[in-house]
Amino acid sequence: MAPGPAGDVAVAAGVRRVFGPAVVLDAVDLTIARGEVVALLGASGSGKSTLLRVLAGLDEEATGTYRTEGATAVVFQEHRLLPWKRVGANVALGVRGGDLPARVREALTEVGLAERAGAWPAELSGGQAQRVAFARALVRRPDLLLLDEPFGALDALTRLRMQGLFGRLREHHGFAALLVTHDVDEALLLADRVLILDAGRITENREVPLPRPRAADAPGFAAERRALLGLLNVH
Numbered sequence: 001m002a003p004g005p006a007g008d009v010a011v012a013a014g015v016r017r018v019f020g021p022a023v024v025l026d027a028v029d030l031t032i033a034r035g036e037v038v039a040l041l042g043a044s045g046s047g048k049s050t051l052l053r054v055l056a057g058l059d060e061e062a063t064g065t066y067r068t069e070g071a072t073a074v075v076f077q078e079h080r081l082l083p084w085k086r087v088g089a090n091v092a093l094g095v096r097g098g099d100l101p102a103r104v105r106e107a108l109t110e111v112g113l114a115e116r117a118g119a120w121p122a123e124l125s126g127g128q129a130q131r132v133a134f135a136r137a138l139v140r141r142p143d144l145l146l147l148d149e150p151f152g153a154l155d156a157l158t159r160l161r162m163q164g165l166f167g168r169l170r171e172h173h174g175f176a177a178l179l180v181t182h183d184v185d186e187a188l189l190l191a192d193r194v195l196i197l198d199a200g201r202i203t204e205n206r207e208v209p210l211p212r213p214r215a216a217d218a219p220g221f222a223a224e225r226r227a228l229l230g231l232l233n234v235h
């Protein structure tokens with residue numbers, strides 16, 4: 001595919017993915033600009049994870065055109081740490097380059113786990129393990145983070161803390177992100193723009209008009225939540 005306008009870190013056009021007779025992605029078009037956080041909402045089974053996997057290069061059966069620019073990293077709902085490797089080794093996995101130990105330390109420090117590099121994954125809480133998953137993404141210095149419900153398995157308090165951490169990391173690093181989520185509030189707290197996937201297409205593309213820092217009790221938030229729920233047919 002020809003390079004898109006400078007500044008886009010992901011571009012997809014006419015992406016189609018079928019599983020047997022089921023057309024999960026029909027014709028998906030999207031762009032993500034450098035530094036932009038885009039939330040992807042849609043009913044269960046609408047194909048959000050499928051689209052994320054296509055963009056991550058994990059699905060070779062999709063047709064259409066799509067590309068990402070620069071370094072990408074993926075964080076899933078489950079931490080996917082290797083249980084037989086210590087935390088530091090998990091963060092370093094698959095990464096090469098100068099001064100990797102220092103980069104691993106830095107990434108673990110950024111997620112508040114500098115002291116746990118020598119721990120085993122089984123010794124961590126769910127929230128800590130997910131922080132390590134973010135450190136493993138950060139150490140790649142991503143231009144684009146692909147996030148598939150990364151806070152979905154966490155308890156409500158831990159989820160709020162992790163959303164705050166994500167906001168700070170994003171401010172510091174300026175990465176772009178595609179955030180697959182079920183949670184309308186999460187989309188409104190974190191994203192610059194919200195996409196809705198329905199019947200295999202992006203049916204809504206909506207800027208989030210709320211100033212930062214965002215809070216669920218800020219003026220305008222409730223109205224925006226209602227609007228999004230309406231678009232998702234939740235009344």
Ligand SMILES: Nc1ncnc2c1ncn2[C@@H]1O[C@H](COP(=O)(O)OP(=O)(O)OP(=O)(O)O)[C@@H](O)[C@H]1O
Nearest residue numbers: 019022024042043044045046047048049050051182
């Ligand atoms: N490997 C596969 N083989 C067959 N069908 C699949 C496969 N992967 C996904 N599907 C189907 O594609 C559809 C979309 O799945 P996907 O996981 O992308 O949806 P989703 O929007 O992420 O759902 P959820 O919000 O519940 O996680 C579903 O009907 C699912 O059964």
